[in-house]
Amino acid sequence: QVQPVESGGGLVQAGASLRLSCAASGGTFSSYAMAWFRQAPGKEHEFVAAISRSGIVTRVADCVKERFTISRDNGKNMVFLQMNSLKPEDTAVYYCAADRLSVGASRRAEEYDYWGQGTQVTVSS
Numbered sequence: 001q002v003q004p005v006e007s008g009g010g011l012v013q014a015g016a017s018l019r020l021s022c023a024a025s026g027g028t029f030s031s032y033a034m035a036w037f038r039q040a041p042g043k044e045h046e047f048v049a050a051i052s053r054s055g056i057v058t059r060v061a062d063c064v065k066e067r068f069t070i071s072r073d074n075g076k077n078m079v080f081l082q083m084n085s086l087k088p089e090d091t092a093v094y095y096c097a098a099d100r101l102s103v104g105a106s107r108r109a110e111e112y113d114y115w116g117q118g119t120q121v122t123v124s125s
Contacts (some may be wrong), residue, residue, distance in 0.1 A: 001028030002016065002114050004034075004096040009119030012086055019082040020119060022096030029077040030054070033099040037109055038092035038121075048094070049081060050105035052075045057103045064090070086123045093118040 008020040011059060022034065035050035049060045049070035057086050064083075072079040097112035106112070 002029060002098045002100075004030055004098055004114060004116035006039070006096045006116045006119040008092060009094060009121045011122045011124065014087055014123055014125050016056045016086050016123070017084045018086065018121060020083065020094055020096075020121070022079045022081075022116060024077050024096075025102075026099060027098075030074040031100065032114075033105055034070075034072060034079040034083045035097045035099065035105070035107075035112060036079075036094055036117060037097060037112075038090075038094045039118075040089075040092040043092075045095070045109050046092070047107040047109065050107060052103065052105045057105045059107055059112070061107075083121070086121075088123050091121060091123050093120050 002024045003026045005079040020032045035049040037045045053072045069082040095118045098114040099112045
């Protein structure tokens with residue numbers, strides 16, 4: 001089974017960019033669809049972006065569509081979330097998740113089997 005580990009979070013000012021990385025070990029990475037979710041204090045998990053096994057299919061939440069991009073490098077067992085023009089409302093813990101069954105890129109958290117510990121992103125105004 002794959003184990004995702006996130007990195008790249010931090011404290012930035014509004015308008016800045018961050019690139020989150022997720023390294024996945026312990027499984028055949030290219031067999032997993034991958035996704036990013038986030039959770040802000042007092043709120044539920046929120047879908048951010050997902051990418052299919054091959055990387056051909058991507059989905060991005062409407063609220064970040066013009067600013068965030070998901071990508072993956074199957075040769076390096078990594079998935080990335082490029083976040084541009086960050087806003088204070090993007091402040092959350094960002095989680096990387098792996099889905100071993102779906103052939104597409106699901107938005108549903110319950111479809112994902114393996115989750116990382118999360119990385120904090122804080123955007124100041």
